[in-house]
Amino acid sequence: MSQEQLFASFLLDRQADLEIALPAEQVVEAMPLAAPIQPLPTGAFFLEGIMPLRGDVIPVINLKKRLALTETAYGDDAKVAVIQFNRKRYGLLVDDIREVLRVSPHAVQPLDPFLLTEETVIVDLIKLDQGRRTLELLDLRRLFPTGGSGVDEALDHDEPPPAVQRSYSQFVVFSCRQQIYGIPVGDSREICFFSDIDQTFKSGKVEGALQLRGQTIPVLCSATLLGCAEETITPTEETRILVMQSGLLSFGLIVDKIHQILVVADDAIMAIPGRHLPHLRGVCTCAPYNDIMLLDVQGLIGSQADRISAMTRLRKNNGSTEAEEESAARHLITEHCYLVFAIGKHYAIELKDVQEIIGCGDCMPIAGDGLVQGIINLRGRIVPVIRLRNFYACPDHNVVSRDPSPEDKLIIGRANGNLVALLVDEIITIYKQERYHATPSLRPELQAKKDTLDRLIEFINGEGLKEHVLVVNVANLLRHHLLIADQETVTPVAAPADLIDSPPIK
Incomplete structure (x- = not known):
């Protein structure tokens, strides 16, 4: 038995109650018109113009003109269905967005071949509710018989280069004194609720120590490390300790609030010029935080490395093995x-x-x-x-x-x-x-x-x-x-x- 197929349906003409449909996998997204469409008078007669879409510009097609409907205008509440065809994106103007529905194969009825011409873009009908509702199935191969080249020529720009495979990094995003920072997930072991710190070990920028599964973890205040004015720590319900791992060094970082785990494209990270800020890997921009400072862990602890190492050795002197330390180093934030x-x-x-x-x-x-x-x-x-x-x-x-x-x-x-x-x-x-x-x-x-x-x-x-x-x-x-x-x-x-x-x- 053939499997049902998913289709996205749209109201093309509200007055005529004309619905069209597309295979759901061809629809990238559907949205209201967020900005006016810029007309291109020299384009194809059904090319309404172009519109911006997240840093790109896509052509927008007036389907009412393409289908030779009597009324070809759209209201202020018109929608755009963004479709993908031949690795390119296009916008299709519709009056409204309807739904995504599951359709059995026997509900799709092909039109007789003698009814079709070279200009026909509707070749199948979807009959629902025992024929009381009919959707016209749009064939993108007929809408773009040359693969969309005719529409693209009207845009008068060169073919975009092939997409480059992007690499990504993950960061734990936290705040410290109203500034947002990110620290690599790969350097993070776990996140702990704030608890009383043993201040026996308090010295310099080390606020004390945390006992974590038998290991002494020196705890530092992120505000002090990042150059904020030294002040007494007043924990709130959102205060957390982010346990970090740099090589064989483990330490805790007191932060005001942890927000999320963020995925950032490596080519979206803006580098810091020069070498005078070794604790900063770069800056990325992401709503709702605007600019996020991305930290380099080794540069962050800097002069505190020897002190952290001495405190970390306390557990080893009490009987731990190198194998245990190496095992602990593998506890990334995603494990357990x-x-x-x-x-x-x-x-x-x-x-x-x-x-x-x-x-x-x-x-x-x-x-x-x-x-x-x-x-x-x-x-x-x-x-x-x-x-x-x-x-x-x-x-x-x-x-x-x-x-x-x-x-x-x-x-x-x-x-x-x-x-x-x-x-x-x-x-x-x-x-x-x-x-x-x-x-x-x-x-x-x-x-x-x-x-x-x-x-x-x-x-x-x-x-x-x-x-x-x-x-x-x-x-x-x-x-x-x-x-x-x-x-x-x-x-x-x-x-x-x-x-x-x-x-x-x-």
Whole structure:
């Protein structure tokens, strides 16, 4: 039996109630007109003009003119469907955005060949509701018979060079005295709640020491290291200790607040001229923080390295081995860490299974009561959306009755080369927990999903209370419930900094 296909539908002409559709994978995004379209009088008759799109300029096509409709004007509330064809992007003007729907093969009816001409761009009809609703399926190969070259010639610019493969880096973003900083994730071991520091070891810029799993960790204040006026530390509920690793040196960094984990394209990092600021790797710009100073860990600790090394040796002198120190050095922030989120109660997902976190504004809903409630176009890749409130139905926690909110988040989970977007209410924190337990039992309504909840962790919440939190198994969710076969392991496509909405860390 042939599989159903996803289509994005649009209202082309509101007065005539004319709907068109496109395969969902061809639609990059759909949006209101944010700025006036710049006309190009010398272009093709159906070329409305050009519009800016995140640093690029794309041609915008008046489909009403192309389809020879009687009324070819659009209102102030017109929308633009951005489509991808032959590695190029175009905007299609429509009156409104309708929905993404799942269509069975027998609902797609080809037009008889004798009805088609060389100018025809509609070759199939989608019949729904027993023929009461009909969508005209737009064929981009006929809309752009020369691969779009005719439209591009009207823009009078050279063919853009092939896309260059970009490399990305991850940073933990924190604030210190109103300034935003980023420090490499690769130099980060874990994030701890602020606790009383043993001031026996206080000396110079070292505020004291933290005992972490038997190891003495010298703790420094980021404000002092970064040249802010020395002052008494007054911790707040948002104060954290970021435990860092530089070579074999471990130390804690007191920061005012940790905001998120950010992915930044390496070519978007602006270098610092000269060598007079060894603690700064560069600067990147990312909303909502504007400029973020990216730190170099070795340059940051600088003259404190010997003092940190002497304190780190305290544990070794008490019986630790080189192997233990090397093992500790491999505890990056993504190891043994979980992203804790809320869907009426707390659940978690292993941080290594999280590619990124974004808002839910770009989710295209799918009608029906199926497992997949929508899809998103994630930089050219169609990703199914599952609303975890519905998937893990929990009436006693009032999970089902809550309506979706614009403040909900999408966790992009990854496993075995596949992606799934998990719609959740709120991101709670990133939590370090090296131990987990097999799930002993589940409520009857969760038995059918027990393969996706095969472990749990102990979580100390913000009130200091211990909870048992179920951990979502992304691989089993994709494999057994979405029925998506494993692919070969691939490197996930990281998002540019301006597309990431990563979690706050508490």
